[in-house]
Amino acid sequence: MSALLADGTRTGRPRRRVVAHLGGGYAVRLDVRTWLVGAVLLAALAVVSVVTLSTGDYHVPPADVVRTLLGGGDPGDSFVVRTLRLPRLLTGLLVGAALGVGGGIFQSVSRNPLGSPDIIGFDTGAASGALVVILALHGSMAEIAAGSVIGGVGTAVLVYLLAMRKGVQGYRLILVGIGIAALLASVNSYLLTRASVTDAQSAAVWLTGSLNGRGWSQVRAVALAVAVLLPLAVPLGRLLRMLELGDDTARALGLAPERIRLSAIVVGVGLTATATACAGPIVFIALAAPQIARRLTKVPGPNVVPAALTGALLLVAADLAAQRVFDPKQLPVGIATGVLGGLYLAWLLGREWRRGRG
Secondary structure (H helix, E strand, C coil): CCEECCCCCEECCCCCEEEEEEECCEEEEEEHHHHHHHHHHHHHHHHHHHHHHHCCCCCCCHHHHHHHHCCCCCHHHHHHHHHHHHHHHHHHHHHHHHHHHHHHHHHHHHCCCCCCCCCCCHHHHHHHHHHHHHHHHCCCHHHHHHHHHHHHHHHHHHHHHHHECCCECHHHHHHHHHHHHHHHHHHHHHHHHCCCHHHHHHHHHHHHCCCCCCCHHHHHHHHHHHHHHHHHHHHHHHHHHHHCCCHHHHHHCCCCHHHHHHHHHHHHHHHHHHHHHHHCCCCCHHHHHHHHHHHHHCCCCCCHHHHHHHHHHHHHHHHHHHHHCCCCCCCCHHHHHHHHHHHHHHHHHHHHHHHHHC
């Protein structure tokens, strides 16, 4: 008997799985479809990455890009690929992966496809923290990033505390988050109106979300967050999948729902805040990547690894389009993802409305 989850995914469907024996009496079950989806996403990421490193004012043939990445190639190609273009690409890959996983965690915790960090206020809180540093303290890039992390984490704590009443319920988390986001958006607007023209322009550029000028310092920061938090998100993803069946079922299996939710929120906030600090509040990725990954794998829950790959692919593909479609002008990637995100959100709201009506 299959069960229908909140987002329409059915559990209990017969799936093709392979049992891999690891030796010593240990074995793991591998979902064939999930592995195939992951392989396709990795292949697409490799293609988009090579095209991104290849194209630009200075064209480098794809074969030379691969040769340069492997340590060969001439000095000119090496400077363009490894010094100028590779840090931007790696930042996009890691930020997209962090946003995809963070979005998947929050959507699973709230049991709602609208439970995304950029919908429930965490991105707005991170923007508030960054704006305070930019407009009031005139801080450096490192200080802006720190302010963004503090703002995002503080907003998450506030939303969690306000939404907690006999446990955190998904609809309450979303409603409280939307309210806090509206309040913080007003604060951000006020800060911009009180700022000088120069400071307001700098803040507006950061608020758009961009990978322009990103270097190895941003790569190291987001890589550290992903390296620490992604391994924690994988086992939490399995537990959140069980929680989607209901708290009573989870307790019957010996799980502690509130402890799992709190742990998941901490990991999701860490990933989202770090990504926002490194690239600004890039919308759409955290909303759409987990949903696309779930539809591809047909597996409930956050789908941590597929969501990470999908988020990375969406962001680097959007950045490639923002750089090349309007060449020689380059748009911030946040504009491209904002357009896609608005269309996707309108489709998602219409789909949820029709489902509720039906």
